[in-house]
Amino acid sequence: MWLLTEPVGLSHYLIVGAIMFVSGAVCMATKRNALGVLMGIELVLNGANINFVAFGSDFLSRNPSYGIGLDGQVIAIFVIVLAAAEAAVALAIVLNFYNNYSTVDVDQADELKG
Amino acid sequence: MDAINWHSMFFLLFAGLACSFALAVVCTSNVVRMAFFLILSLAATAGLFFLAGADFVGAMQLVLYVGGTLVLLVFGVMLTAQSPFVSIRTSGGDWVLAAMVGGSLLAILVPSALVIGERANQAPGQAVAPTIKSASAGPAAETPSDALPAPPVESRPTATRIGQALLGVRVDKLTEQDETVRNGLSGYLLPFEIASIHLLVVLVGAAFLARAKRRAKSKFSDA
Numbered sequence: 492m493w494l495l496t497e498p499v500g501l502s503h504y505l506i507v508g509a510i511m512f513v514s515g516a517v518c519m520a521t522k523r524n525a526l527g528v529l530m531g532i533e534l535v536l537n538g539a540n541i542n543f544v545a546f547g548s549d550f551l552s553r554n555p556s557y558g559i560g561l562d563g564q565v566i567a568i569f570v571i572v573l574a575a576a577e578a579a580v581a582l583a584i585v586l587n588f589y590n591n592y593s594t595v596d597v598d599q600a601d602e603l604k605g
Numbered sequence: 606m607d608a609i610n611w612h613s614m615f616f617l618l619f620a621g622l623a624c625s626f627a628l629a630v631v632c633t634s635n636v637v638r639m640a641f642f643l644i645l646s647l648a649a650t651a652g653l654f655f656l657a658g659a660d661f662v663g664a665m666q667l668v669l670y671v672g673g674t675l676v677l678l679v680f681g682v683m684l685t686a687q688s689p690f691v692s693i694r695t696s697g698g699d700w701v702l703a704a705m706v707g708g709s710l711l712a713i714l715v716p717s718a719l720v721i722g723e724r725a726n727q728a729p730g731q732a733v734a735p736t737i738k739s740a741s742a743g744p745a746a747e748t749p750s751d752a753l754p755a756p757p758v759e760s761r762p763t764a765t766r767i768g769q770a771l772l773g774v775r776v777d778k779l780t781e782q783d784e785t786v787r788n789g790l791s792g793y794l795l796p797f798e799i800a801s802i803h804l805l806v807v808l809v810g811a812a813f814l815a816r817a818k819r820r821a822k823s824k825f826s827d828a
Contacts, residue, residue, distance in 0.1 A: 495609050499616045499656070502722020507620045507653065509714035511646070514627040517707040521700060523693040524636050526681050530643050533674065534627055537650050540666075548657040552725035561777050564763060565770055565793055567654075567662045571669050572800055576807040578674045582681045583814035590818075595685045596693055 501552050504545030512538030525585045525595045529578065536574045543567045616656050622649035634692045640682050644675050661764040771797045 515534025522528050545551055547563020589595050626646035630639050647670050654663035769776050773792035 494617060495614055497613060498610055499613050500722045501725045502718050503616065503620070504653070504657065505718030505721060506715055507624060509711060509718055510624045511627045511650070513707045513711045513714070514624075514631050516710065517703045518631045520703045520706070521631070521695045522639075523695055524690060526636055526678060526685065527639055529678060529681075530630060530639055533643060533670075533678075534630065534646070537647060537670075540662075541650060541653060544654050544657050544659045544662055548659065550658050554725050554727060557725040561763070561766055561770055561775070564659050564662050564767055567659070568665055568767065569796060569800060571662075571665055572804065575669055575674045575677075576804055578677055579811040580807055580814070582677055583811040585681060586684060586815050589685050595690050 499551065501545055501557075504541055504548075504551060508538045508541035508545065510538075511535075511541065514538075523596050523598055525588065525597050528597060529581050529585070532581075533574065533578070536570055540567045540570050543570070612656065616653070619649045619652035619656065622646070623653060634694060636682055636691055637686065640675070640679050643678070644671055647671050647675065658763070660762060661767050 511534055515531045515536075515538060518531030518534060519528050520531075522531060543563040543566050545563075546557075546559050547561065547567070549558065552558055585595060588600065592599060623646050626642045626649065629642040630646065633639055633642065648667065651663045651666040651671070654660075654666055766776055770792050771794070773794035775790045775792050778787065778790045
């Protein structure tokens with residue numbers, strides 16, 4: 492109940508970011524569908540983005556020298572843009588793999604295995 | 606009973622939605638449901654950004670991520686959704702290993718997040734108290750919230766400042782005292798240009814990779 496009456500601090504945001512990061516890492520590790528691996532990457536990038544925005548926010552920390560100001564938000568925008576580019580290229584590679592091998596199972600992509 | 610802090614309540618709502626749908630993405634094995642849960646999780650993250658005062662980043666999260674990247678992923682799911690690939694099962698041993706690695710990673714990250722949050726609430730010169738504030742602390746207890754006044758509650762739109770920072774002017778750091786530090790804060794014009802060239806190259810490359818290849822023999826069979 493104390494969560495409802497206390498103001499939200501930096502650690503709340505960091506914990507949410509940590510949970511999303513770990514979910515994405517586990518998703519990348521366990522999914523055998525290549526698109527599932529891509530979704531794990533998106534979750535990891537979002538967990539990092541939450542941390543950037545939280546550190547850049549004026550409202551979450553009482554110590555003004557602790558935040559990184561506007562830099563956090565600008566870096567978060569760059570992360571969003573680069574994630575869009577990464578998803579486009581990765582999806583093109585997955586579709587190419589699907590056209591050539593008729594599967595999206597990453598365990599089947601073992602042609603380079605020594 | 607104190608009054609309900611609505612900011613905290615909406616934070617809990619969006620944080621619960623984001624975390625639970627992120628866990629749902631991990632737990633389900635149907636790739637169509639994974640895409641849907643991912644859309645909901647990222648939309649709830651946009652709500653978290655709005656609550657942190659980052660209105661422009663939240664809007665970009667909704668427009669670019671939920672509206673662009675996720676639609677791209679859903680198209681990929683639809684193009685490859687043959688029945689054997691919709692749900693590919695993972696073996697139990699992999700799940701156990703991944704749960705162990707993920708749990709240990711979380712066990713490292715959460716205590717450090719608590720320590721950093723404590724430190725951010727303290728005055729600049731104050732030593733870091735080793736105890737983490739518990740819920741049962743009485744009003745007479747010395748809490749870090751007494752050390753500094755609460756942060757300002759008025760919110761200013763950030764779109765103008767972010768746009769000027771991307772054009773090379775840091776309007777939020779004009780009052781910086783140190784001359785050398787102020788010269789170093791020259792904005793984000795070069796990364797902005799690099800990102801634009803990068804997007805052009807990526808779009809051309811993705812279109813080249815995913816183009817429909819016409820086989821040589823089909824040219825004769827069609828004719």
